[in-house]
Structures are given as C-alpha cells and as structure tokens.
Amino acid sequence: MTARxxxxxxxxxxxxxxxxxxxxxxxLFIAIIVAYPVATLLINSFFDIRLSRGLPTSFxxxxxxxxxxxxxxxxxxxxNTLIITFVTVPGALVVGLGLAMLANMPFRFRGPxxxxxxxxxxxxxxxVGLIFAWFFHSxxxxxxxxxxxxxxxxxxxFNSPGLTMMAICIATIWKTSSFMALILLAxxxxxxxxxxxxxxxxxxxxxxxxxxxxxxxxxPSMLVALIFRTLTAIQSFDIPxxxxxxxxxxxxxxxxxxxxxxxxxxxGYGSTLAVFMFLLSMATTWVYLxxxxxxxx
Amino acid sequence: MSAELNNFFTAKRLRWFAAAIVLVNGFFPxxxxxxxxxxxEVELTAKPITYWPQNPVLSNxxxxxxxxxxxxxxxxxxxxxxxxxxxxxxxSTLAAYAIARLNLKRRNLILTAIIAVSMFPLVTLMVPLxxxxxxxxxxxxxxxxxxxxxxxxxxxxxxxxxxxxxxxPRDIENAAMIDGCTRxxxxxxxxxPLAAPGVFTAGIxxxxxxxxxxxxxxxxNAAVAYRTLPVGIQMYQGEFSFxxxxxxxxxxxxxxxxxxxxxxxxxxVVSGLTSGGLKG
Numbered sequence: 001m002t003a004r005x006x007x008x009x010x011x012x013x014x015x016x017x018x019x020x021x022x023x024x025x026x027x028l029f030i031a032i033i034v035a036y037p038v039a040t041l042l043i044n045s046f047f048d049i050r051l052s053r054g055l056p057t058s059f060x061x062x063x064x065x066x067x068x069x070x071x072x073x074x075x076x077x078x079x080n081t082l083i084i085t086f087v088t089v090p091g092a093l094v095v096g097l098g099l100a101m102l103a104n105m106p107f108r109f110r111g112p113x114x115x116x117x118x119x120x121x122x123x124x125x126x127x128v129g130l131i132f133a134w135f136f137h138s139x140x141x142x143x144x145x146x147x148x149x150x151x152x153x154x155x156x157x158f159n160s161p162g163l164t165m166m167a168i169c170i171a172t173i174w175k176t177s178s179f180m181a182l183i184l185l186a187x188x189x190x191x192x193x194x195x196x197x198x199x200x201x202x203x204x205x206x207x208x209x210x211x212x213x214x215x216x217x218x219x220p221s222m223l224v225a226l227i228f229r230t231l232t233a234i235q236s237f238d239i240p241x242x243x244x245x246x247x248x249x250x251x252x253x254x255x256x257x258x259x260x261x262x263x264x265x266x267x268g269y270g271s272t273l274a275v276f277m278f279l280l281s282m283a284t285t286w287v288y289l290x291x292x293x294x295x296x297x
Numbered sequence: 298m299s300a301e302l303n304n305f306f307t308a309k310r311l312r313w314f315a316a317a318i319v320l321v322n323g324f325f326p327x328x329x330x331x332x333x334x335x336x337x338e339v340e341l342t343a344k345p346i347t348y349w350p351q352n353p354v355l356s357n358x359x360x361x362x363x364x365x366x367x368x369x370x371x372x373x374x375x376x377x378x379x380x381x382x383x384x385x386x387x388x389s390t391l392a393a394y395a396i397a398r399l400n401l402k403r404r405n406l407i408l409t410a411i412i413a414v415s416m417f418p419l420v421t422l423m424v425p426l427x428x429x430x431x432x433x434x435x436x437x438x439x440x441x442x443x444x445x446x447x448x449x450x451x452x453x454x455x456x457x458x459x460x461x462x463x464x465x466p467r468d469i470e471n472a473a474m475i476d477g478c479t480r481x482x483x484x485x486x487x488x489x490p491l492a493a494p495g496v497f498t499a500g501i502x503x504x505x506x507x508x509x510x511x512x513x514x515x516x517x518n519a520a521v522a523y524r525t526l527p528v529g530i531q532m533y534q535g536e537f538s539f540x541x542x543x544x545x546x547x548x549x550x551x552x553x554x555x556x557x558x559x560x561x562x563x564x565x566v567v568s569g570l571t572s573g574g575l576k577g
Contacts, residue, residue, distance in 0.1 A: 022394060
C-alpha cells in the first residue's frame with residue numbers, strides 16, 4: 001500500500017468517522033426538533049408566560065403545577081383521557097384479534113381483505129371523527145336509524161357526556177383495531193401449521209388450540225402493538241376534537257393542552273400540562289417495559 | 298366444544314361470513330360517506346333515512362369546491378407530506394447505513410435512541426415547538442410542519458431501512474469497493490438500488506403519517522392559505538350548522554389520494570408496518 005493522498009482520505013475516511021458523519025443529520029434534527037424544545041418546555045413550566053397579556057415573563061416556581069392540581073378542568077381532562085385509554089386499548093386488542101383471526105382464514109382472494117384492514121389505518125383520525133359524528137347524528141344518523149328499526153329509542157348522542165364518550169370510544173376502536181389486526185395477522189402467519197396439526201392429533205378442540213397455541217405465541221407482537229396503542233390513546237386529540245360533546249365535558253388532556261397553548265397563549269401553564277402528559281407517557285412505557293422484562297426472566 | 302361446532306368452523310360458508318365481516322367493517326364508513334355525498338337535500342332529510350341514493354346528484358361536490366378552497370388544502374397536504382417524506386428518507390438512509398454497516402460502537406443503543414423518539418408524546422412536543430415557531434415567525438409556513446414531520450418519521454424510516462440494509466450481502470459492496478468505488482459510491486450505486494423496495498416502503502409510511510397528522514397542523518398552520526386537508530375539512534362546519542352532504546363530498550375527494558396509494562402499494566405498506574412490529 002502506498003501512502004494515501006489527502007484526496008483519498010477525504011473521500012474514504014475511516015469507517016467510524018464516516019459513520020458519525022452519516023448519523024449527524026439525524027442526530028442534529030432530533031436535537032433541534034426534540035431535545036432543545038423539551039428543555040425549553042421544562043424551563044417554561046416554572047414561568048408565568050401569558051403572551052396575550054403582554055407582560056414580561058416571571059419565574060413563579062411550582063405555581064403552575066399547584067394551579068394544575070387545583071384545576072377541575074385539568075382533572076376532568078385527565079379523567080376523560082384515562083376513560084378513552086382504558087376502554088379503547090383493550091377494545092382495539094379484542095376487535096383487532098377477532099379481525100386478524102377472521103382475515104387469517106384461507107381465502108382465495110387476499111387482496112380485498114388486506115385492503116379492508118389497511119383502509120381504516122390510512123384514514124386520517126380527524127376524518128374518522130367526522131364520519132362517526134355523522135353516523136351518530138341524532139336525526140339522520142345511521143346508528144339512530146338502526147335503533148329505530150329495532151324499536152329502540154333514538155338518542156341525542158352529543159347532548160350527553162356519557163353517550164359522547166361512548167361514540168368517541170367506538171370511533172377510536174374502529175380506527176385503531178385494523179392496525180392491531182395487521183400486526184396480529186403477521187404474528188399469526190408465523191405460527192407453524194404443524195403445531196395445530198399435532199394438537200388436532202391429540203384431540204384438542206379449536207378453543208384449546210386458541211388458548212394453548214395461538215394466544216401465547218402472539219404475546220410478543222401484541223405487546224409491541226399495545227405499547228404504541230396505549231401511548232397514542234393517552235394523546236387522543238383528533239377524534240374527540242371532531243366529535244365534541246356538550247360544552248367542554250368530553251375534552252381530553254391533549255385538547256386542554258392545545259387550548260391553553262394555542263388559543264389562550266398561556267405557554268407557562270400549557271408547558272406544565274405538557275409535562276404531566278410526558279410523565280403519563282413515561283409511566284406507561286415503564287409499566288410495559290417492566291412487564292416485558294419480568295416476562296423474560 | 299362439540300364436534301358439531303368444529304364442523305361448523307371448517308364450513309366454507311363460514312369463510313364467506315368471515316370475509317363479509319372484515320370487508321363491511323373496513324369499507325362501510327367510506328362507502329356510507331360516498332352515498333351521503335350523492336344525496337340531495339330532500340333525500341338526506343327523509344325519514345326513515347334512505348340507504349342507497351335514490352337520485353344521485355353531484356351538487357354536493359360543486360358545493361365542496363365552492364365553500365372552501367379544497368384544491369388549496371390538497372396542494373398544501375401534498376407539499377408538506379412530500380417534502381417531509383423526502384427529507385426523512387434522505388436523513389434516515391444515511392443513519393440506517395451507518396447503523397447497519399459501518400464500524401460503529403453501541404450501534405444498538407443509537408438505533409434505540411432514534412426509535413425512542415417515536416415514544417415521545419407529540420402533544421408535549423407541540424407546546425415548545427409552537428413557542429419556537431411563533432418566536433421565529435414561522436407559524437403558517439410549510440417549514441413549521443415539514444421539520445417536525447421529518448423528525449416524527451425518522452424512527453419508522455430508520456427501522457425499516459436498517460432491516461433492509463442488513464439483508465443485502467456485504468460481498469456485493471466489497472466487490473464494488475475493490476473495483477474502485479468509495480464507501481459512499483458503493484452506497485449510492487450498489488446498495489441503494491438493491492434497497493429500493495425498503496426505501497419505497499419507508500417512503501409510503503412517512504407520506505401517510507404526514508398526510509394524516511392533525512394536532513401540529515391545526516396548531517401551527519391555522520391560516521387558510523396553509524391549512525392541510527385534515528384541518529381544512531373541519532372548516533366546512535359553521536357555528537350552528539353541519540353541512541353533512543358537503544362535508545361528505547369533500548371527504549370523498551380527500552380520500553382519493555390515500556386510497557390510491559394503499560391500493561397500488563398495499564403489499565409494501567403491510568410489510569413495512571409489520572416489520573417494525575415483529576423485528577423491533
């Protein structure tokens with residue numbers, strides 16, 4: 001080997017240096033769009049920053065946090081968010097598992113089935129909210145029409161907080177179960193058919209096969225899908241925003257944060273609320289990761 | 298469970314029944330919106346409601362274009378989704394190649410750190426980003442959405458591309474480098490063409506993610522000239538009126554691009570979505 005010229009060294013630098021150079025844009029973007037904003041968020045949560053008043057910002061310590069703990073609208077938003085999370089995450093898992101089992105049957109034409117699972121995934125959440133708001137329309141909605149046809153009493157869905165939450169949860173489960181189904185379907189297809197054949201020989205029923213073979217082998221793909229589903233459920237914004245109930249009764253935490261930040265321009269309080277959202281997400285991730293690790297030991 | 302029920306489970310008609318459930322569940326809302334968009338005012342307020350449109354009309358589509366600048370919203374969505382997709386692909390290709398191929402300590406830690414970005418709540422990020430963009434006078438610009446969307450798409454793009462790069466035999470690029478290619482030359486001329494399906498898959502996922510995003514869009518770009526579709530569609534409603542047929546017509550038009558994308562690329566989309574779930 002002859003000594004490398006300067007040009008060669010620039011064009012073919014050592015691998016590690018090149019690796020960091022290639023990683024630099026990604027890390028730089030993450031630093032500017034995630035790390036730096038989060039640092040300012042934490043700092044802002046300790047300040048009084050109400051841009052609409054035009055006053056200089058002032059350090060107020062934990063006052064924003066104390067205000068949040070005494071804010072009934074904050075607690076209502078947390079309650080609504082938790083209801084949506086605890087209803088729609090298991091709901092999407094059960095419906096998604098059902099859809100995956102149905103879609104895993106040996107069909108001759110797989111294309112339309114796959115498309116039927118992809119369409120809800122590809123629809124923007126905001127569209128889904130509008131579409132389901134129309135389904136639940138008190139006069140001309142198809143839900144009330146079906147209720148009438150079966151002789152039931154039609155409901156004015158968006159006049160009652162409880163019924164509105166129900167409609168929001170149904171829309172959310174419809175939208176998110178198909179993604180769950182796609183993940184679980186891929187998991188189902190990795191289970192070797194020989195396992196079922198062996199169980200069949202042993203005389204196990206379909207139900208026993210489902211409980212003893214299908215469910216345990218699906219757990220890894222379920223967990224990954226569940227973590228992301230829970231994290232997005234905590235951030236519910238688009239669907240509740242598009243399906244408003246009476247007053248602000250069905251406001252979620254994400255909607256309350258957005259209202260304080262963008263509409264009221266109260267950046268200090270908005271930041272504090274966002275910190276609570278962050279803590280909620282971290283706690284969720286921690287619980288899941290703990291469960292995953294505990295499972296492996 | 299009885300043998301009778303087991304027989305029933307293997308029956309062919311049950312397969313048709315299963316297919317019907319999955320198909321109706323997936324397609325019904327879109328089909329219903331299409332029906333609604335074709336009904337005139339009289340038919341829409343008929344009781345009991347009609348299912349199949351009796352006298353299909355296109356007047357709602359005319360109204361959808363008249364009441365709101367729908368082509369402008371479409372264009373904004375296309376611009377924002379395309380730019381953030383291209384930027385995310387470029388950045389994540391470089392990062393994924395470094396992680397998959399180059400001599401790098403703690404490569405798994407770096408990949409985990411990039412993926413961890415997707416665990417971060419977007420609402421939390423929106424608050425400081427809103428302040429920063431406001432301070433820089435960037436509210437109501439494409440930049441205010443393209444930069445955040447790029448970062449939001451880095452995790453999934455990097456994940457998909459790393460797994461594609463790892464599947465390409467090293468011998469191929471070694472041969473190229475022996476023939477005088479530099480590392481980056483080998484990446485561009487040899488690895489990229491082989492990884493094209495992966496780049497494609499990552500690109501579609503990034504595009505759909507950006508196309509669907511609502512929270513940042515309504516917070517940063519509320520001005521009419523910069524609204525994307527999910528925000529623009531919400532603007533048909535007045536304070537006391539919900540012009541449902543017009544909204545339905547606008548929704549049908551807004552759905553066409555995404556439906557076309559998944560119709561053409563459905564296999565890629567499914568493989569991209571599940572590779573993250575199973576390998577991650």
